[in-house]
Amino acid sequence: xxxxxxxxxxxxxxxxxxxxxxxxxxxxxxxxxxxxxxxxxxxxxxxxxxxxxxxxxxxxxxxxxxxxxxxxxxxxxxxxxxxxxxxxxxxxxxxxxxxxxxxxxxxxxxxxxxxxxxxxxxxxxxxxxxxxxxxxxxxxxxxxxxxxxxxxxxxxxxxxxxxxxxxxxxxxxxxxxxxxxxxxxxxxxxxxxxxxxxxxxxxxxxxxxxxxxxxxxxxxxxxxxxxxxxxxxxxxxxxxxxxxxxxxxxxxxxxxxxxxxxxxxxxxxxxxxxxxxxxxxxxxxxxxxxxxxxxxxxxxxxxxxxxxxxxxxxxxxxxxxxxxxxxxxxxxxxxxxxxxxxxxxxxxxxxxxxxxxxxxxxxxxxxxxxxxxxxxxxxxxxxxxxxxxxxxxxxxxxxxxxxxxxxxxxxxxxxxxxxxxxxxxxxxxxxxxxxxxxxxx
Ligand SMILES: [Zn+2]
Numbered sequence: 342x343x344x345x346x347x348x349x350x351x352x353x354x355x356x357x358x359x360x361x362x363x364x365x366x367x368x369x370x371x372x373x374x375x376x377x378x379x380x381x382x383x384x385x386x387x388x389x390x391x392x393x394x395x396x397x398x399x400x401x402x403x404x405x406x407x408x409x410x411x412x413x414x415x416x417x418x419x420x421x422x423x424x425x426x427x428x429x430x431x432x433x434x435x436x437x438x439x440x441x442x443x444x445x446x447x448x449x450x451x452x453x454x455x456x457x458x459x460x461x462x463x464x465x466x467x468x469x470x471x472x473x474x475x476x477x478x479x480x481x482x483x484x485x486x487x488x489x490x491x492x493x494x495x496x497x498x499x500x501x502x503x504x505x506x507x508x509x510x511x512x513x514x515x516x517x518x519x520x521x522x523x524x525x526x527x528x529x530x531x532x533x534x535x536x537x538x539x540x541x542x543x544x545x546x547x548x549x550x551x552x553x554x555x556x557x558x559x560x561x562x563x564x565x566x567x568x569x570x571x572x573x574x575x576x577x578x579x580x581x582x583x584x585x586x587x588x589x590x591x592x593x594x595x596x597x598x599x600x601x602x603x604x605x606x607x608x609x610x611x612x613x614x615x616x617x618x619x620x621x622x623x624x625x626x627x628x629x630x631x632x633x634x635x636x637x638x639x640x641x642x643x644x645x646x647x648x649x650x651x652x653x654x655x656x657x658x659x660x661x662x663x664x665x666x667x668x669x670x671x672x673x674x675x676x677x678x679x680x681x682x683x684x685x686x687x688x689x690x691x692x693x694x695x696x697x698x699x700x701x702x703x704x705x706x707x708x709x710x711x712x713x714x715x716x717x718x719x720x721x722x723x724x725x726x727x728x729x730x731x732x733x734x735x736x737x738x739x740x741x742x743x744x745x746x747x748x749x750x751x752x753x754x755x756x757x758x759x760x761x762x763x764x765x766x767x768x769x770x771x772x773x774x775x776x777x778x779x780x781x782x
C-alpha cells in the first residue's frame with residue numbers, strides 16, 4: 342500500500358522530534374564553563390561593563406549577565422577573572438604564517454623560497470600559529486603562503502582536527518599577480534626562479550588561477566594590484582600597477598560566484614583605482630588613498646586593512662631614493678588612515694605578521710592606530726566585531742554575546758587606558774577550550 346500524505350507527515354514529525362531531542366540532550370551534556378569578568382569589553386558596545394558573568398556551554402556563549410542577577414549553573418567549571426578585563430578573542434586580518442620576517446642579514450625574503458625546504462617552512466608555520474594563539478589572536482585571515490603553495494590549507498586542517506594548537510584560519514593559498522608583479526626577481530633571465538605568487542597574464546589565466554585556488558580550499562582570493570613603489574616627481578608615492586581592469590574583474594566575478602571575497606594589495610594610484618573599479622572587497626595596506634578612492638570605498642562598502650608596523654622596519658639610509666620612499670610610505674599611510682576614518686570607511690585590524698618576525702608582538706599595531714587618532718575602543722573593535730564583519734562572521738566571532746563562539750581572552754590592566762595592555766594577554770580560550778590561563782587570582 343502506498344503511504345498517505347498523513348503517514349509521511351507523521352514520520353517526518355517523529356524524526357524531527359528525535360533530532361531535536363538528541364540535540365537538546367547533547368546541549369545538556371556539553372561541559373559548562375562560567376567566567377566571572379571584572380570588566381567586560383564585549384567587542385561591539387561603546388563602553389565596558391563591570392562584574393559580568395559569562396556562561397559557556399560547549400563551544401558557545403550561552404548568556405552574559407550582571408553578576409548580581411546571575412545564577413551559576415550547577416556542576417559548572419568557574420574561572421575567576423574578576424580582577425581582569427575580558428574581551429573577545431582577537432582577530433588579525435592580514436598575516437603570513439609561512440613567512441619568517443624579511444631581515445636582510447638573515448637572507449631576506451628570497452632565502453625562504455630558495456633554500457628552505459617545504460617541511461621546514463610548515464614546521465615554522467606551526468610555531469607561528471601557536472604564537473598567535475598565545476597572544477590572544479584566536480582568528481587569522483592569512484593572506485598568502487609566499488611560495489609555499491597550499492600549505493595554509495594543510496595547517497588549517499591540522500588545527501581544526503586538533504593535531505596542533507592555533508587560531509581559526511581563513512586562508513587564501515597562493516595569491517595572484519602578473520609577470521613583473523612579484524618576487525623573486527633580479528636573477529639572471531636564463532635562470533628560472535620560483536615566484537611568491539601565482540603569475541597570470543590576461544583575463545582567461547586570471548579566472549583560471551582563481552578557480553584553481555578556490556578548488557583547492559581558498560577561503561578568500563588575494564590579488565596584488567600594485568608592486569614596486571617609489572617617490573614621484575612631485576614628492577608623491579607612486580606604485581606600479583599590475584593587473585588590468587579586465588583581469589581583476591574576471592577574478593572578482595569568479596570568486597563572488599563561489600560566495601567568496603577578494604582581498605587586494607594596493608598602495609596608491611592606478612592600481613588602487615583598478616582594484617576599486619574591479620570590485621575588490623578589501624584594500625590591503627592602502628598607503629596613499631586619494632579622496633576619490635576614499636569616497637569610492639565608502640560608496641562600495643570596501644574594507645580598509647591598514648598595516649602600519651611593517652613599514653617601520655628595515656628602512657634604507659635616509660638620503661637614498663629607497664630611504665626617502667620608506668619614510669614617505671609611513672607618513673602617507675598615517676594621512677590615509679586619518680582620512681579614511683573621518684569619511685567612515687570600514688577599517689579592520691591587520692599587521693602583515695610574517696613580514697614582521699613571529700617572535701615580535703602582534704599587538705604592536707594597536708598603538709600605531711591610536712597614535713593616528715583612533716580611539717582605543719575603536720581599535721579593539723577593528724580587531725574583534727569589525728574584523729568578524731569583514732570575514733562575514735558577525736555575531737559568531739569577535740563578540741562576547743549569547744550565541745557567539747566561545748573565543749575569549751583577558752588582560753590584567755585596562756586596555757582603554759593603556760592600549761599596550763593588549764600585548765599582555767594572560768588568558769586565552771578558543772572554541773570553549775582554555776588554551777592558557779596566567780591571570781593572577
Ligand atoms: Zn602581506
